[in-house]
Amino acid sequence: MPASAAADDAAAAATRPAAQGAGGNDGATLAGRDHVVVFPLMSKGHMIPLLHFAAALAAHHGDHLRVTLVTTPANLAFTRRRLPPSPSVRVVAIPFPAHPQIPPGVESTDALPSQSLFPAFLRATALLREPFAEFLASLPSPPPLVLVSDFFLGFTQRVADDAGVRRLTFNGMSPFSLALCFTLASRRPHVGVEGGAEFHVPGFPDDVRITADEVPDAVIQGGNPDDPVTQFLHDEVRDWDHRSWGVLVNSFAALDGDYAAILESFYRPGSRAWLVGPLFLAAGESPETKQEEDDDDDDDPEGCVAWLDERAARPGSVVYVSFGTQAHLPDAQLDELAHGLVDSGHAFLWAIGRSGGEWSPPVDAGGDGKIVRGWVPQRRVLSHPAVGAFVTHAGWNSVLESLAAGLPVLESPPPPLPMLAWPVMAEQAANAKLVADIIGAGVRAVRGGGVVVGRAEVAGKVGRLMDGGEEGRAIRARAEEVREEARAAVGEGGASREALRRLVDELRSSYVVAGDGTAAASSANGGSGKC
Numbered sequence: 001m002p003a004s005a006a007a008d009d010a011a012a013a014a015t016r017p018a019a020q021g022a023g024g025n026d027g028a029t030l031a032g033r034d035h036v037v038v039f040p041l042m043s044k045g046h047m048i049p050l051l052h053f054a055a056a057l058a059a060h061h062g063d064h065l066r067v068t069l070v071t072t073p074a075n076l077a078f079t080r081r082r083l084p085p086s087p088s089v090r091v092v093a094i095p096f097p098a099h100p101q102i103p104p105g106v107e108s109t110d111a112l113p114s115q116s117l118f119p120a121f122l123r124a125t126a127l128l129r130e131p132f133a134e135f136l137a138s139l140p141s142p143p144p145l146v147l148v149s150d151f152f153l154g155f156t157q158r159v160a161d162d163a164g165v166r167r168l169t170f171n172g173m174s175p176f177s178l179a180l181c182f183t184l185a186s187r188r189p190h191v192g193v194e195g196g197a198e199f200h201v202p203g204f205p206d207d208v209r210i211t212a213d214e215v216p217d218a219v220i221q222g223g224n225p226d227d228p229v230t231q232f233l234h235d236e237v238r239d240w241d242h243r244s245w246g247v248l249v250n251s252f253a254a255l256d257g258d259y260a261a262i263l264e265s266f267y268r269p270g271s272r273a274w275l276v277g278p279l280f281l282a283a284g285e286s287p288e289t290k291q292e293e294d295d296d297d298d299d300d301p302e303g304c305v306a307w308l309d310e311r312a313a314r315p316g317s318v319v320y321v322s323f324g325t326q327a328h329l330p331d332a333q334l335d336e337l338a339h340g341l342v343d344s345g346h347a348f349l350w351a352i353g354r355s356g357g358e359w360s361p362p363v364d365a366g367g368d369g370k371i372v373r374g375w376v377p378q379r380r381v382l383s384h385p386a387v388g389a390f391v392t393h394a395g396w397n398s399v400l401e402s403l404a405a406g407l408p409v410l411e412s413p414p415p416p417l418p419m420l421a422w423p424v425m426a427e428q429a430a431n432a433k434l435v436a437d438i439i440g441a442g443v444r445a446v447r448g449g450g451v452v453v454g455r456a457e458v459a460g461k462v463g464r465l466m467d468g469g470e471e472g473r474a475i476r477a478r479a480e481e482v483r484e485e486a487r488a489a490v491g492e493g494g495a496s497r498e499a500l501r502r503l504v505d506e507l508r509s510s511y512v513v514a515g516d517g518t519a520a521a522s523s524a525n526g527g528s529g530k531c
């Protein structure tokens with residue numbers, strides 16, 4: 001273990017001489033692997049689902065598996081709050097590497113002073129390779145059953161290979177969006193297609209048609225060799241991610257499992273996509289949800305729930321607005337959004353976070369508009385009866401949380417919220433397509449390179465969702481069906497619960513021990529197969 005690493009408890013510091021190695025290919029170490037190491041990217045949209053994955057393992061496999069969550073010191077408090085107080089789960093912190101462009105103490109993407117520092121942040125995380133390898137080597141024998149790590153942490157594949165440990169990659173996206181982004185990036189069917197013209201994506205169902213302005217930014221940027229994130233992915237991720245033993249996916253078969261096979265085709269032969277979500281439901285009653293019930297002030301520093309409680313007498317009267325933890329809108333767009341919300345005539349709660357910077361609203365909504373720059377307990381907000389619609393950037397966690405709002409805490413939650421899906425960056429355009437056109441759980445904001453969505457569109461679409469008309473009712477009914485499918489997926493015998501059980505079983509049986517006690521398989525992650 002690195003000398004400077006902090007451990008959650010004394011047991012976490014258990015070490016063994018490096019000479020015993022973590023290679024794991026001697027017969028004795030192959031049996032009895034019961035340790036899962038989880039290493040999320042330090043970015044809320046990526047961390048939260050993996051914390052829920054750790055909680056799900058503890059809830060359903062805690063009697064025979066141990067989980068170690070790896071993070072950095074400034075993320076410890078956030079991490080601990082979301083993990084169950086189970087003896088089978090512990091947290092280890094590795095110091096965040098010094099980097100000339102990243103201010104000391106900034107260890108999560110949402111704390112970056114500017115989104116332009118995201119590439120530098122990623123470069124800093126790549127410096128965790130050595131301390132992480134030391135940590136893995138310090139673990140007592142036998143080596144871990146699996147390393148579950150974010151795809152941005154490409155070095156973890158190399159460390160896992162060296163240690164003889166299988167690696168599951170996780171990037172927080174849905175099978176639909178991953179399949180779409182990978183196919184567009186490799187086959188490029190969008191190239192040369194004029195503005196509004198529809199085209200077919202190879203391998204996708206015939207009735208799924210895409211237009212050029214729906215192509216996710218991640219694909220557009222990926223085609224630009226000067227883009228610093230593209231360069232990082234090229235240098236540190238691409239050749240490693242596709243060698244993973246499998247892909248952990250925060251979705252469920254009934255929602256977009258049809259795209260899993262396309263996704264799998266981009267990984268080494270035999271690699272499987274494991275749909276075990278929605279992870280916040282698979283985690284069950286976590287400390288997080290219990291805190292939610294206890295009205296924990298730390299999780300609601302701005303008093304959002306109390307503000308909504310004051311409006312509880314008018315169910316469905318508030319629009320909730322959030323663009324997640326990474327998207328930044330230009331001031332001109334924030335102005336139009338503010339005007340549009342006020343013009344809609346509905347009360348709104350807007351979680352603007354740090355992305356609001358120094359911006360101040362050009363219109364005064366009086367007591368009917370609350371703009372919040374601190375943390376918002378989003379899952380509580382989404383299930384609050386006063387809230388009637390969700391204006392969202394369509395980050396995948398937000399989409400799932402909206403579709404399954406109210407679960408698992410409320411037995412009979414209010415109808416899920418119709419979404420105005422307003423993609424800003426990354427794969428969000430694909431999520432918006434799924435939400436609005438394929439699932440039918442919302443409508444989309446018109447987007448397009450640099451185009452500001454105008455106040456009239458905001459007011460009009462919010463009005464359509466809030467005003468109790470046929471469209472809003474149909475969307476709610478569709479979302480309610482999806483919520484029941486999500487509930488069933490994580491329940492006893494459900495597709496996601498079963499996938500988690502099979503994942504654990506297959507990982508165990510994948511470490512084959514020959515009759516003489518030696519390893520029958522020498523490559524933990526299936527050789528050098530690169531797509």
Ligand SMILES: O=c1ccn([C@@H]2O[C@H](COP(=O)(O)OP(=O)(O)O[C@H]3O[C@H](CO)[C@@H](O)[C@H](O)[C@H]3O)[C@@H](O)[C@H]2O)c(=O)[nH]1
Nearest residue numbers: 044045171172173324325326375376378395396397398426
């Ligand atoms: O004040 C806040 C802010 C965020 N959240 C939570 O933070 C998460 C945010 O995740 P998400 O909605 O997916 O948005 P991003 O943080 O923007 O997510 C990034 O990661 C996602 C998963 O890979 C991608 O889908 C997005 O495009 C990418 O921007 C959700 O669980 C929210 O509930 C809160 O609870 N309170």
